[in-house]
Amino acid sequence: xxxxxxxxxxxxxxxxxASSLCYVAHRxxxxxxxxxxxxxxxxxxxxxxxxxxxxxxxxxxxxxQCDATMRSMLSRFAARQRKxxx
Numbered sequence: 001x002x003x004x005x006x007x008x009x010x011x012x013x014x015x016x017x018a019s020s021l022c023y024v025a026h027r028x029x030x031x032x033x034x035x036x037x038x039x040x041x042x043x044x045x046x047x048x049x050x051x052x053x054x055x056x057x058x059x060x061x062x063x064x065q066c067d068a069t070m071r072s073m074l075s076r077f078a079a080r081q082r083k084x085x086x
Contacts, residue, residue, distance in 0.1 A: 057081070 054061040056077050065073070 051063045053063075056074065059073075059077065061070075061073060
């Protein structure tokens with residue numbers, strides 16, 4: 001088998017692998033989009049009309065944040081407040 005033939009085979013395998021990954025990613029996105037639509041409908045049925053927002057001092061925090069992010073933001077705010085008072 002020539003080097004050109006081996007290179008062609010590698011290119012075809014890489015292309016087929018990439019195509020398969022794209023298909024899997026596309027299907028996953030379709031499932032996620034369906035789940036998001038379902039949850040959005042459910043939230044609307046429960047009267048939810050927006051996203052949670054917090055006002056920490058003068059800082060608006062919009063949307064749902066993970067625990068670690070909220071702790072970090074609140075810790076920074078508290079540290080700045082303590083510094084401002086001292």
